Amino acid sequence: MRDMASDERVPNLQLLEDRTGMSGRFHTPGTAQYEKSAKLVFDGSDRLPAVTVRPRSAEEVSRLVQAARELDWRIAVRGGGHGFARHALAAGSLVLDMRELDTVSIDPARRIGAAGGGVLAGEYTRAAWQHGLATGFGDSPDVGVAGLTLGGGIGFLSRRDGLTIDSLHSAEIVLADGRIVTASEEENATGDHRDLFWALRGGGGNFGVVTRLEFELRPTAPVTGGIMAFEPTPENLERAVSAVLEAPDELSVMMSLMPAPPMPAIPAALHGELLMIVLPCWSGSSDRAERMLAPLRRLGPVAEQIAWAPYPSLLQGPPPFPEPTLPASRSGFADTVDRQWAERAIDAVRTAPTASTIQIRPMGGAIARVPSAETAFAHRERAVMAFAGALTPDPGLLADAHAWLDTTTASLGLTGRYVNFMSVDTEDDVAGAYPGRTMERLRRIKGDYDPANTFSSNHNILPARAEPSAA
């Protein structure tokens, strides 16, 4: 049973309607639209937002942000609903559900794709594919393009094309004061927002509400991918990671140590058994695919389904999570995956208190060729991003799951954090995502653009306080 938390504000809808001129567009608990907009994939939250609304334009977002500030409402933004931070839709907040900003347009001549602030990765990817083009997002079609991009974006094309933010061309964003500006590498008609553009590439939803994103598109032929499953041995894990790190950039791979899901590609006898599941994507020429996958195949998969396939078909995502599913997840980075590291990772999943996984994504390639200071994603030189995730329907097991995260990330020596895979949100976690100078710069930019921390329902960066004037 979900209760309104004690700091909930009594929703004064009338005032909100008057100030925004959006009468009849707000949804309160008990309505079907509220239930859709107030819910995240990982739910079970006992903190209910007060009101939801689906803006249809940047201008409406601007009116909403201004009214919310005047009326002292806390703002939360919902895109694809796949965020791990359950605190994001906080008690008493006004949720801007961006799903109606769902326009995708693909300009094959300029090789630029545009996505509204509520577009999902699969929607954009399928539209781009009609032209033999792609921008790399993650592994799931249902994740929001804006949410994924603001955190960095690691996926099947990352070693070839870089993180998603490396393809970001510009972002239209509604700021805390209601201005609608376009942030990009250059000065433009809305001003010079190059610092903001730097911050948006990794700094999350801290700087405003993104209403449109433009990305570079790259020619992409069908790719070779699918699933390979292996015995979860330290040798297999170590050798698989090093095979990918040594491979050409066109090979990106996601690996998970996890109980085998009931997928047709995996024999029924193995369902539920701990396996090392490998999802490769070879985006180079098809006649080299066999050679590129050979080092993985030599490890002797216990199951395999690999095909030459349209790129969008690789974005499968996991099977739907049962409701409620509460995540405890923490990410980090490692510089080496040796035999001992692999052994500790396998032991951790074997001894976890709830259904758990450790996922490993080898980086390198184009990710590492961008200097770390160039965007707010500060971990480019690390060899792998890894995250430990525990899922449970039982709130009573969350404390155990969090304790498991602590011991697992410590035993694997994971340092730094990747905001996109972070449910735990201590000060150390946020500081880990944005170490040293990255945090200093982010706080300064936050101070310039959102000094009152209007956008705080996220992995929050506190604004730097302006120096008192000498006068």
Ligand SMILES: Cc1cc2nc3c(=O)[nH]c(=O)nc-3n(C[C@H](O)[C@H](O)[C@H](O)COP(=O)(O)OP(=O)(O)OC[C@H]3O[C@@H](n4cnc5c(N)ncnc54)[C@H](O)[C@@H]3O)c2cc1C
């Ligand atoms: C099944 C699954 C698979 C995933 N796969 C990958 C992957 O392969 N690679 C990867 O990098 N990440 C991946 N992620 C993580 C995902 O990128 C992040 O959780 C991301 O924040 C989800 O965005 P969303 O819009 O779907 O979620 P939401 O919960 O709607 O949003 C999360 C946060 O993003 C911000 N936000 C969203 N939209 C906007 C907007 N328009 N303007 C301003 N702020 C906004 C807000 O702060 C919000 O709280 C995955 C997550 C899941 C659950």
